[in-house]
Amino acid sequence: xxxxxxxxxxxxxxxxxxxxxxxxxxxxxxxxxxxxxxxxxxxxxxxxxxxxxxxxxxxxxxxxxxxxxxxxxxxxxxxxxxxxxxxxxxxxxxxxxxxxxxxxxxxxxxxxxxxxxxxxxxxxxxxxxxxxxxxxxxxxxxxxxxxxxxxxxxxxxxxxxxxxxxxxxxxxxxxxxxxxxxxxxxxxxxxxxxxxxxxxxxxxxxxxxxxxxxxxxxxxxxxxxxxxxxxxxxxxxxxxxxxxxxxxxxxxxxxxxxxxxxxxxxxxxxxxxxxxxxxxxxxxxxxxxxxxxxxxxxxxxxxxxxxxxxxxxxxxxxxxxxxxxxxxxxxxxxxxxxxxxxxxxxxxxxxxxxxxxxxxxxxxxxxxxxxxxxxxxxxxxxxxxxxxxxxxxxxxxxxxxxxxxxxxxxxxxxxxxxxxxxxxxxxxxxxxxxxxxxxxxxxxxxxxxxxxxxxxxxxxxxxxxxxxxxxxxxxxxxxxxxxxxxxxxxxxxxxxxxxxxxxxxxxxxxxxxxxxxxxxxxxxxxxxxxxxxxxxxxxxxxxx
Amino acid sequence: xxxxxxxxxxxxxxxxxxxxxxxxxxxxxxxxxxxxxxxxxxxxxxxxxxxxxxxxxxxxxxxxxxxxxxxxxxxxxxxxxxxxxxxxxxxxxxxxxxxxxxxxxxxxxxxxxxxxxxxxxxxxxxxxxxxxxxxxxxxxxxxxxxxxxxxxxxxxxxxxxxxxxxxxxxxxxxx
Numbered sequence: 001x002x003x004x005x006x007x008x009x010x011x012x013x014x015x016x017x018x019x020x021x022x023x024x025x026x027x028x029x030x031x032x033x034x035x036x037x038x039x040x041x042x043x044x045x046x047x048x049x050x051x052x053x054x055x056x057x058x059x060x061x062x063x064x065x066x067x068x069x070x071x072x073x074x075x076x077x078x079x080x081x082x083x084x085x086x087x088x089x090x091x092x093x094x095x096x097x098x099x100x101x102x103x104x105x106x107x108x109x110x111x112x113x114x115x116x117x118x119x120x121x122x123x124x125x126x127x128x129x130x131x132x133x134x135x136x137x138x139x140x141x142x143x144x145x146x147x148x149x150x151x152x153x154x155x156x157x158x159x160x161x162x163x164x165x166x167x168x169x170x171x172x173x174x175x176x177x178x179x180x181x182x183x184x185x186x187x188x189x190x191x192x193x194x195x196x197x198x199x200x201x202x203x204x205x206x207x208x209x210x211x212x213x214x215x216x217x218x219x220x221x222x223x224x225x226x227x228x229x230x231x232x233x234x235x236x237x238x239x240x241x242x243x244x245x246x247x248x249x250x251x252x253x254x255x256x257x258x259x260x261x262x263x264x265x266x267x268x269x270x271x272x273x274x275x276x277x278x279x280x281x282x283x284x285x286x287x288x289x290x291x292x293x294x295x296x297x298x299x300x301x302x303x304x305x306x307x308x309x310x311x312x313x314x315x316x317x318x319x320x321x322x323x324x325x326x327x328x329x330x331x332x333x334x335x336x337x338x339x340x341x342x343x344x345x346x347x348x349x350x351x352x353x354x355x356x357x358x359x360x361x362x363x364x365x366x367x368x369x370x371x372x373x374x375x376x377x378x379x380x381x382x383x384x385x386x387x388x389x390x391x392x393x394x395x396x397x398x399x400x401x402x403x404x405x406x407x408x409x410x411x412x413x414x415x416x417x418x419x420x421x422x423x424x425x426x427x428x429x430x431x432x433x434x435x436x437x438x439x440x441x442x443x444x445x446x447x448x449x450x451x452x453x454x455x456x457x458x459x460x461x462x463x464x465x466x467x468x469x470x471x472x473x474x475x476x477x478x479x480x481x482x483x484x485x486x487x488x489x490x491x492x493x494x495x496x497x498x499x500x501x502x503x504x505x506x507x508x509x510x511x512x513x514x515x516x517x518x519x520x521x522x523x524x525x526x527x528x529x530x531x532x533x534x535x536x537x538x539x540x541x542x543x544x
Numbered sequence: 545x546x547x548x549x550x551x552x553x554x555x556x557x558x559x560x561x562x563x564x565x566x567x568x569x570x571x572x573x574x575x576x577x578x579x580x581x582x583x584x585x586x587x588x589x590x591x592x593x594x595x596x597x598x599x600x601x602x603x604x605x606x607x608x609x610x611x612x613x614x615x616x617x618x619x620x621x622x623x624x625x626x627x628x629x630x631x632x633x634x635x636x637x638x639x640x641x642x643x644x645x646x647x648x649x650x651x652x653x654x655x656x657x658x659x660x661x662x663x664x665x666x667x668x669x670x671x672x673x674x675x676x677x678x679x680x681x682x683x684x685x686x687x688x689x690x691x692x693x694x695x696x697x698x699x700x701x702x703x704x705x706x707x708x709x710x711x712x713x714x715x716x717x718x719x
Contacts (some may be wrong), residue, residue, distance in 0.1 A: 049581070056585055060627070067628075074628030080591035081584040088581075230566035241573040248580060 025229035030216035032223075033232055036110070037214065038239035039103035044202060045240045046096040049247070050134070051195060053089040061141075063187040065180055068143040069261045076258060076361040083361065087251030093135055095247055097276045100131050105331055110321050111314070112215035118311035120208040123201055125307050130198050135274055137190040140183060144360070148262030149271030151186070152178055157284075161297045177264065218318050258361040268502070272349055279341035282348075358462070358541050365454050366461035367543045369446070370486035371478055374469030374538075376446025377461050379439055388430065392455035399430060403452045411444040418443065442473060468538020471531045480522070483542060491522060498540040506536050593627075601700065601707045602635070604649065608704050610641040613681060615663040615670070618649075618706070637697055637708055638663065638670070640681055650683055651695040651711045670694065683714050692717050 012018040060079060062071040075082035104124060107113055113121035140151040155174035159165045173181030226232075263269070273281050280300060287295035306313075314327075358364065366374070388398040400407050408414065413424070418440050421430035433440065450458065472478070480490035487493075497506060505516065510532060513522035527535065602622035610616055619636045637649040638661075650670075654661045659674035669686060670679035677688030684693050698709035 052581060052585070056588060059589070062628070070628045074593070078593040078628075079588060081588040084584050085588055230563060230570060234566040234570055237570045237573050241577060244577050244580070 024210075025227075025233065027210065027213075027228045028225040029214045029228050029232060030220040030223075031226055032217040032220045033214055033226070035235055035239070036106055037232070038236045039099055039106055040209070041236035042099045042240055042243050043096065043103055044206075046092055046099055046243070046247075047198065047202065049088060049092050049244075050096060053085050053092065054191065056085050057089055058191065063141070063183070065143050065183050065262065068141060068183070069258075072142050072258065073360060077363045083255070084251055086361075087254070087256055088247060090256045091247055091250040091254070093138060094274075094276065095243065096131055097135065099243070100128055104128060107215075108310070109324060109327050109331060110215065110217070111316075111318055111324060111327065113311040114215075114314070114316075114318055115311070117208070117212050117215060120205060120212065121311050122308055123205045123208065125304070127198065127201050127205060128307075129304065130194055130201065132276075134190060134194055135276065137186040137194070139274055140178075140186045141190065142258060143183070143262050144259040145262055145266060145269050146259050146271070148178060148264065149266075149269050150273055151182065153271050153273070153281075155182065157296045160293045162293060215318075218320055255359070255361060257359050260358065260360060270350060272345075275342070278345040279338050282341040282345035362460045363456070364460075366458050366465065367541070368484060369449065369458070369461075371469045371472045371483045372442050372486065373446045373449050374461070374466060375439075375473040376442040376444070377458065378466045378470040379435060379443045380446060381466065383433055383435070383443075391450075391459070392452045402447060403450050403455045408448055408450075411441065411448065414444040414447060415440045438473070462541075464534050464537045465541050467531075467534035468536070468541075471527065471535040472538065475525060475527075483539075494539050495542045496544045497542070499544060503536055503540065506539065507532055510535075601709050604637055604639065604697075604706045604708045606704050607639075607641065607645075607647060607701060607706050610639060610647070612641055612643065614665075615640045615650075615681065617652075617663075620708070622708075638694075639706065645701075647699055647701065647706055648682070649697040649699050649706065649708050651697060653695070654690060655685075655692050655694060656688070656690040 008018050057075065060071060060075050060082070062068055072086070075086060107121065107124070136154060139154075140147045155169060155172050155178065158168040158172060159174070161168055169175055171185070173179075173183075173185045272278070283299075284292065284295045287293075366377070369377070385402065386395050388396050390397055390399075390401040392403045393401060415437070417424040418433040418435070420432055421428040433443070435443065472483070477483075477494075478487035481487050482489065482493040482495075484495065501509075509516045510525045510527055512524055513520040602620055604620045605618040615638045617636055618639050619634060621632050622635050623630050623632050636652045638652060639647060639649045641647050652660055654672040654674065654677050656672065656675055656677050659672050661670050661672040661677070661679070663669075664671045668681065670681075670683075672678070672688065672690070675689050677690035678686040679690065679694050680686050682693075683696065685691075693714040695711050695713050697711055700707040700709070
């Protein structure tokens with residue numbers, strides 16, 4: 001310990017840092033301090049997690065529309081721990097909002113904003129607004145449909161602000177349309193302006209907390225005060241740890257979806273803001289027509305102003321939290337209002353008709369497969385090939401690894417082998433596959449495509465697409481149509497049909513083609529509801 | 545923290561075991577959080593990205609244009625995976641046809657410091673203009689500071705087309 005001590009002394013003499021840290025940690029706090037005061041530390045911790053994961057994401061991110069989307073997909077599909085980093089950043093943002101609001105509610109309920117702590121409260125309100133600003137600007141950065149349309153609505157709301165509207169629109173680069181300029185502004189705000197502003201304000205906030213001391217409960221003055229370290233620091237750390245476990249679990253378990261690349265021509269998309277803005281979104285609906293500005297700007301503005309003025313409105317003496325009935329009632333009402341509006345917004349969100357939910361945060365190599373190969377994936381899954389064969393080095397070792405291209409030889413050999421394995425390969429214990437010739441063709445076509453590099457990516461093919469391809473194959477759609485360049489040219493190619501037609505149109509069209517496209521020679525197809533669903537979903541998921 | 549000093553504070557003495565527990569928990573939990581963030585971050589930055597499947601072979605040119613034992617500079621386009629982008633870029637190879645239709649394609653950079661070298665027909669040597677490294681027609685070092693023979697592309701011949709693949713060191717050299 002000797003050398004450590006002398007290093008400590010040396011540092012202290014030169015910088016004063018060890019003494020400063022000691023003073024910080026051995027600050028006296030009221031005897032009543034405890035678990036209800038951990039939220040501020042949690043908020044700071046979450047801010048640090050956001051800064052850390054944000055910087056890591058920025059290392060592999062190109063902040064321009066289009067490129068942003070591609071680079072994020074690269075993070076999600078090509079990089080180790082990329083989905084984890086994005087998950088932490090995404091859920092960390094939500095969690096930060098929750099914790100910051102809870103922190104505020106605690107301070108409000110305890111009346112900790114009262115004289116002389118008014119400025120601490122006001123800085124806190126500004127920090128809440130900054131946290132929301134991160135949410136608003138960060139929402140655009142993935143540049144998928146959700147991000148794009150959400151931001152279109154946001155900038156339009158800003159435009160309705162009385163007097164300031166046009167200037168705000170210009171500031172946000174949202175004149176005309178959302179494009180490179182808006183994107184650059186949002187990114188600049190999100191990573192260049194907001195973080196230093198937040199850091200500075202957190203510094204001021206903590207300084208003010210230290211200057212006035214942690215707010216004591218009434219009657220606390222008579223009880224001996226205690227030290228911040230180690231008991232309260234322990235409570236803070238444990239609370240942070242629990243929050244972190246929840247955050248980490250969410251980042252691993254709950255996949256953050258990435259929708260398709262932002263498409264300004266998409267007329268079917270139904271934009272929705274992030275969950276913590278849903279109440280505002282719903283609130284807006286209460287005010288029709290020319291009154292809209294009241295719901296979008298005036299009332300939210302007044303609410304913020306009221307929040308700032310709270311310490312000047314309530315100037316009474318400190319009271320026990322249990323006697324602050326009015327504050328309790330206010331918080332309860334606000335919570336009920338928020339929950340009601342949010343629930344209403346969720347309930348009125350229509351299921352997106354016509355949209356097929358393809359998760360672009362997973363590899364989409366399967367999209368390039370022809371319908372025949374895609375159906376092969378279906379037979380591969382049906383016949384449970386993986387119960388005996390390894391795929392890309394993992395799985396059963398009874399049969400050979402199916403990604404080893406050497407064992408594929410050619411389709412003809414494979415089909416013979418599927419039918420009578422023991423004849424083609426004496427000694428093979430593989431049972432014959434009971435499928436028709438076209439089905440075996442599909443299976444062979446898929447296996448020929450399979451290699452160690454794409455195995456996991458192809459494994460991500462969603463079941464609806466696989467089932468749709470099976471319906472496509474069994475009805476011989478490829479005899480007239482093309483999918484991904486494979487098939488015939490009698491009918492129109494089917495890639496991009498989701499852009500040309502609505503889902504209901506396509507479904508009705510199967511039943512009676514000449515009715516919807518006069519002159520069509522396509523025969524009617526009587527498909528079961530389930531087959532109709534999978535086939536349409538499959539066709540709508542094809543790349544354009 | 546300086547424990548000997550703080551433990552001596554008078555009102556702390558009865559709770560020494562509890563205090564030790566607090567301090568241990570603070571450090572322990574912080575270390576766990578640090579590891580849970582730090583290790584994935586290292587993996588994120590250091591593990592190479594998943595290889596995206598694409599053909600590594602590019603058509604370099606027609607081998608009928610080659611005369612025996614005369615290096616020809618062939619330029620061609622090949623795709624390079626650069627993060628989330630695949631870029632098509634111009635590449636060159638010094639191609640030599642040897643007896644028995646054997647073709648060798650040398651990578652266009654000197655093995656010393658990566659300068660572009662050229663073939664000197666008069667001296668029948670590859671000459672690097674930077675530090676005067678000299679290589680023979682089969683890529684061996686004849687002089688200068690070059691530490692190893694010229695690197696080569698993997699090659700395949702399809703019909704009359706020469707296909708070049710990834711660059712690798714000359715046979716017998718360790719990468």
